[in-house]
Amino acid sequence: MNQADVSKLVSKLRVKVLPRHRNLPGPKGPEGRIDKLRKTVTGLIKFERIELNYNRADEARQYAERLISEAIRHGDCHKPTMDTADFWLLEKELVHKLFKVLVPRYESTNLSYTRLYNAPRPQYGRSLDKVVLELRGNPYPDLLNNKSNNRLLIQNVLLDAAKNEYRQTKIAEMAKNIGKVGATQNTDSKINEAHEKPNIS
Amino acid sequence: MALAIRWSSSEVFGAAKWFIRRDCRALSTIPERAEEQTVSPKRERQATSRVRISARNPNLGLRHAYPEFLPDPNPKWRNSLREKLERSDMLKRRNQIDIPEFYVGSILAVTIADPHAQGKTNRFVGICIERKGCGLRAEFTLRNVVDHQGVEVRYDLYDPTVQSIQVLRLEKRLDDKLLYLRDALPEYSTFSFDMDPEVLPEGTPVPVNPVQVKLKPRPWLERWERQELKGVANIEEHLKEKDRVRRELRATPWEKYDLMKQYRNTIPIEDQNDIWAEVNHQLRQLQLTRKTTARKRTFTTPKSQLG
Amino acid sequence: MRRQILCLSTKVTQNSCTKALPLTRFLSSQEAIDRRYHLFTLEKKRQLDNVGRIEKIEVQYKGVPKSCTLIMNKGISTPYDCARHLSEWHVESSALALLDGSVYWDMHRPLTENCTLELQNFSVAEPQQVNKAFWRTCSFVLGACATIAFKDTVPVKLHSFPGPDIRSGSFIYDVDLPTLSDWKPTQQELITLAAEYIKLTRLNEPLERLEVGEELALEMFVENEHKTKQIPSIARHNGKVTLYKVGKHVDISKGPMISTTGQIGRLSIASVHKINGSAEGDVKQLYRFQGVALPTGVMMNHFTFSILAQRAKKLNPVKSPIPKPVEAEEKEEIAMKG
Numbered sequence: 033m034n035q036a037d038v039s040k041l042v043s044k045l046r047v048k049v050l051p052r053h054r055n056l057p058g059p060k061g062p063e064g065r066i067d068k069l070r071k072t073v074t075g076l077i078k079f080e081r082i083e084l085n086y087n088r089a090d091e092a093r094q095y096a097e098r099l100i101s102e103a104i105r106h107g108d109c110h111k112p113t114m115d116t117a118d119f120w121l122l123e124k125e126l127v128h129k130l131f132k133v134l135v136p137r138y139e140s141t142n143l144s145y146t147r148l149y150n151a152p153r154p155q156y157g158r159s160l161d162k163v164v165l166e167l168r169g170n171p172y173p174d175l176l177n178n179k180s181n182n183r184l185l186i187q188n189v190l191l192d193a194a195k196n197e198y199r200q201t202k203i204a205e206m207a208k209n210i211g212k213v214g215a216t217q218n219t220d221s222k223i224n225e226a227h228e229k230p231n232i233s
Numbered sequence: 234m235a236l237a238i239r240w241s242s243s244e245v246f247g248a249a250k251w252f253i254r255r256d257c258r259a260l261s262t263i264p265e266r267a268e269e270q271t272v273s274p275k276r277e278r279q280a281t282s283r284v285r286i287s288a289r290n291p292n293l294g295l296r297h298a299y300p301e302f303l304p305d306p307n308p309k310w311r312n313s314l315r316e317k318l319e320r321s322d323m324l325k326r327r328n329q330i331d332i333p334e335f336y337v338g339s340i341l342a343v344t345i346a347d348p349h350a351q352g353k354t355n356r357f358v359g360i361c362i363e364r365k366g367c368g369l370r371a372e373f374t375l376r377n378v379v380d381h382q383g384v385e386v387r388y389d390l391y392d393p394t395v396q397s398i399q400v401l402r403l404e405k406r407l408d409d410k411l412l413y414l415r416d417a418l419p420e421y422s423t424f425s426f427d428m429d430p431e432v433l434p435e436g437t438p439v440p441v442n443p444v445q446v447k448l449k450p451r452p453w454l455e456r457w458e459r460q461e462l463k464g465v466a467n468i469e470e471h472l473k474e475k476d477r478v479r480r481e482l483r484a485t486p487w488e489k490y491d492l493m494k495q496y497r498n499t500i501p502i503e504d505q506n507d508i509w510a511e512v513n514h515q516l517r518q519l520q521l522t523r524k525t526t527a528r529k530r531t532f533t534t535p536k537s538q539l540g
Numbered sequence: 541m542r543r544q545i546l547c548l549s550t551k552v553t554q555n556s557c558t559k560a561l562p563l564t565r566f567l568s569s570q571e572a573i574d575r576r577y578h579l580f581t582l583e584k585k586r587q588l589d590n591v592g593r594i595e596k597i598e599v600q601y602k603g604v605p606k607s608c609t610l611i612m613n614k615g616i617s618t619p620y621d622c623a624r625h626l627s628e629w630h631v632e633s634s635a636l637a638l639l640d641g642s643v644y645w646d647m648h649r650p651l652t653e654n655c656t657l658e659l660q661n662f663s664v665a666e667p668q669q670v671n672k673a674f675w676r677t678c679s680f681v682l683g684a685c686a687t688i689a690f691k692d693t694v695p696v697k698l699h700s701f702p703g704p705d706i707r708s709g710s711f712i713y714d715v716d717l718p719t720l721s722d723w724k725p726t727q728q729e730l731i732t733l734a735a736e737y738i739k740l741t742r743l744n745e746p747l748e749r750l751e752v753g754e755e756l757a758l759e760m761f762v763e764n765e766h767k768t769k770q771i772p773s774i775a776r777h778n779g780k781v782t783l784y785k786v787g788k789h790v791d792i793s794k795g796p797m798i799s800t801t802g803q804i805g806r807l808s809i810a811s812v813h814k815i816n817g818s819a820e821g822d823v824k825q826l827y828r829f830q831g832v833a834l835p836t837g838v839m840m841n842h843f844t845f846s847i848l849a850q851r852a853k854k855l856n857p858v859k860s861p862i863p864k865p866v867e868a869e870e871k872e873e874i875a876m877k878g
Contacts, residue, residue: 039409189706
C-alpha cells in the first residue's frame with residue numbers, strides 16, 4: 033500500500049486509464065517510449081486527427097489529455113506547465129496552439145478532449161489493431177455517420193409533433209382544472225391532477 | 234511494530250513524565266492556507282473553467298496534513314467501501330487519542346503500551362524519516378541515535394497500543410524521505426529524550442529546515458548520488474569518476490515530464506474533493522478541540538523544574 | 541397500338557363525360573384497374589417511342605463516394621439508372637434526386653437535359669422534401685391498398701388525398717364507399733388493411749411517373765366520378781395530368797414520390813373515420829383512411845412507435861374535401877376480403 037503523492041494536484045482524466053503503462057518496446061527503452069509518445073502527441077496536436085496502432089494511440093491519448101488538462105488548469109503563465117508543454121510539443125509553434133486554441137476550446141467541456149475510433153484494418157498482413165485518434169472539435173468532417181439527432185428527420189418530426197400535441201392537451205386540461213378549482217375552491221383535485229403527469233419521449 | 238529498540242530504564246521514566254506533562258500542542262493548518270493564497274490570483278483570472286473551479290476547494294489543503302486519508306492510487310487495490318470504512322475507523326481512533334499534524338523531518342515522541350516495560354509504557358523520541366501507507370495501515374518511522382547506536386522504530390499511526398504521539402519540533406526538511414540519515418554522521422539524527430516541545434506561534438507556516446547533512450564515507454546503504462537529494466551536502470566528495478559516469482548513464486531526466494506516471498501516483502482532484510468533503514467536518518472539529526485544550530494547558534500547567 | 545390510342549382519344553372527343561358514364565356500369569373495380577393500367581402502359585410506350593433518335597446528356601453526379609460525370613440517354617435514362625451505375629447502396633437508399641441543386645426529381649422520371657445530380661436518401665441533412673415525398677407516397681399506396689382490400693361486391697371509389705403534412709401525425713386517403721353507409725372498421729379489419737399494405741411494400745414496386753393529356757386522363761378515370769371532376773381543374777394550367785403507377789394501380793398525384801414501395805418500412809393503418817358531407821352536395825360521405833409509417837431502416841422502439849400509432853388514430857384535422865358535414869343515415873354490412 034503506497035501513499036498517494038500529495039505534492040501535485042491533477043484533474044481527473046475523462047478517458048480510461050489502465051493500471052499500468054504500456055512499455056512500447058524498442059531498443060532505447062523507457063526513453064525511447066517517451067520519444068515515441070512525444071512524436072505522437074505532437075502529431076495529434078498538429079493534425080488533430082491521426083491514424084495509428086491501438087497501443088501507441090491509447091498511450092499517447094492519455095498523455096495528450098493530461099497535457100491539455102494541465103494547460104487548462106494552470107494557464108500559460110505557469111512555468112512548470114510551460115516546461116512540460118515545451119517538452120511534449122516538438123514543434124514550438126504548437127505550444128501557442130495549445131494555450132491559445134485548445135485551452136479555450138476545451139475549457140468548459142464535460143467530455144474528454146480526444147476521441148478514439150476503431151479503424152478498419154487490412155484483410156491480409158499483420159493484424160495490428162488500427163485506430164483513429166482525434167481531438168474533439170476538429171475542423172474535419174465527422175467520422176461517424178450518426179445523424180439521428182437531426183430534428184428534420186421524419187421520425188423526429190413525428191415525435192416532436194406528438195410531444196407538442198400531448199403538451200397542448202395537458203395544458204388545456206390544467207387550464208380547465210384551474211378554472212374548476214377557482215369556482216369550487218377544491219384544491220385536492222388539482223393536486224391529484226398535478227401528480228398524474230407521465231412524460232413521453 | 235518495532236524494528237529495533239534500545240532502551241534504558243531512565244528513559245522510560247522520562248517517557249511517563251513527558252506524557253503527563255506535555256500531552257499535545259496546538260496544530261497549525263495555516264501553511265496550507267498560505268499556499269493556496271499564493272496560487273489563487275492566477276486561478277481567478279479564468280473563472281469559467283470547470284477544472285479550475287473544482288481545484289479551488291479549500292479542503293484540498295488537508296492533503297498535506299492527513300495524507301493517509303487518501304487511498305492507494307493503484308486502481309488494483311481500490312475498494313471504495315473498504316476505503317470508506319477505513320476512513321470512519323481512522324476518525325474514531327483520532328477521537329480516542331490526539332494524532333497531531335507532522336511531516337517527514339519533524340521530531341516526535343511516541344508512547345506505546347508495552348507489557349514488558351517498566352511502567353507498562355515505552356516512549357521513544359526521534360526524527361520522522363519516512364511516512365508510508367494509507368488508510369489504517371499508515372505508518373511512520375522514527376530514527377534516533379541512542380548510545381552511539383542508530384535506532385529506528387516503525388510505528389503504525391492507528392495502532393491501538395500507541396498511547397500518545399507528541400510533536401516536539403514541527404518542521405519539514407528538503408526531501409520527502411530522510412533515509413539518507415542512516416548513512417549520515419550520527420549527530421544529524423541524535424535527539425535527546427528529554428527535549429522540550431517547541432511551540433510555534435499560531436498562524437505561522439510550517440518551517441522548512443534547510444540543513445544539509447554530511448554523509449559518512451562509503452560503503453552506503455543506497456546509491457544516494459543517483460537520487461537527486463537536496464538535503465545532502467558532501468555527496469560529491471565520496472564519488473569516484475566511475476560513479477559519476479554511471480549516474481549520467483542512469484539518469485532519467487524525462488521522468489519529470491512523464492505526465493501519466495505522475496497521474497498514476499496521485500489521487501485526482503475530483504476524487505479528493507469527495508473524500509475531503511466526507512471527513513472535513515470531523516477533522517476541523519478535532520483541530521478545534523485540540524486548539525482549545527492546548528490553550529488551556531499553556532495557561533494552567535505550572536512550570537516544572539524536573540526536566 | 542398507336543391506332544388504339546387514337547381510337548380511344550377519338551372516342552373521348554366524341555363522347556362527353558356524361559355520355560361515358562353508362563360505361564361505368566359494366567366495369568367492376570378490378571376491370572377498371574386493369575383498363576387503367578393498360579392505358580398507362582400504352583401511353584408510356586408511346587411517349588418512349590416519341591423520343592426518337594437517342595441523344596446523350598452529361599449528368600454530373602455530386603456526392604459519395606466521389607463526384608463523377610455520367611453520359612446518359614436523353615429522355616430515357618432516369619436518376620435510378622444513374623444510381624445503378626454507382627452502387628447497390630445508392631439504388632436502394634436513394635429516395636429522391638436533386639437536379640441542379642434546386643429541382644426535386646423522381647427517381648423514375650427520365651432526365652431531359654444536362655444537369656448536376658444529387659441523390660437524396662432519408663438521412664440527408666435537410667430531408668424536408670424527401671419526407672414530403674415519402675408521406676405523399678404513403679398516401680398514394682394507401683389508396684392502392686384500399687382499392688384492392690375490399691371484396692368485389694363493395695365498389696371503391698378513390699376520392700383524393702391532401703398534400704403531405706407530416707406534423708399532423710398521419711397520412712390519409714379519402715375514399716368513397718357508396719354501398720357502405722355506416723362502417724366502423726374492427727381492429728381485425730385494420731390489421732387486414734395493414735397486411736395488404738405490407739404486401740404492396742414487399743413487392744418493392746417502382747413508382748412510375750407519366751404525364752398525360754386531359755382527355756386520356758378522363759378516359760382512364762372514366763368510372764370514377766370524383767376523379768373526373770377533379771381532372772379539369774388539375775389540367776387547367778398546361779393541359780397535363782401527372783399520373784403515378786405502382787404495380788397495377790394508377791392514380792393522380794402532383795409528385796414527386798420516392799423511388800420504390802420497398803422504402804416504406806414499419807407502418808400502421810391506424811383508423812378509418814367517416815366524414816359527412818352536406819346533403820345537397822353530390823358526395824354524401826367519405827371515409828378517411830389514416831395511417832403512419834416510417835422509412836425502411838429507421839429504428840424505433842416499439843413503445844415510441846405505439847405513441848405515434850395512437851396519435852394517428854385521431855381524426856386528422858386536414859380540411860375535408862367535401863363541403864359541410866351532415867348526419868349520416870343507414871347502416872350496412874361491411875364485407876372485406878382476407
